[in-house]
Amino acid sequence: MTATAVGHLVRAGLLVYLGGEMATPDIHPDQVAALARRRDLPALLDRHALPCTAPGTQCACARQACGGLIPVPYCTEHGRTAEPAMEWHPAGGIRCTHLTRPAPRTGDVPAPVPGR
Known part of the structure; x- marks a missing residue:
């Protein structure tokens, strides 16, 4: 190892x-x-990284449904030499699941009831 x-x-x-x-x-x-x-x-x-900035067109990392990515060593933006600031979370964990959910639409929120 x-x-x-x-x-x-x-x-x-x-x-x-x-x-x-x-x-x-x-x-x-x-x-x-x-x-x-x-x-x-x-x-x-198996962990996903959420970069603090959006990945560019030169990014060679595998993108995930949660918006995260799995960095590869040769990526110019997220590889060994770049060392960007990223938030890491386990694949399939609570954070990953939360990020994968679609955002609620404003029409889905019930209107407040007057007098309550």
């Missing part, structure tokens, strides 16, 4: 660093084994 992969798993809260050197992180093999046994691991690792 690469240091980058370990870093992603630590930031996701799935692993814990044991050492202080980030270039060569120390992690306990039992942590990795326990993580590998989780049935929900693919869902834990």
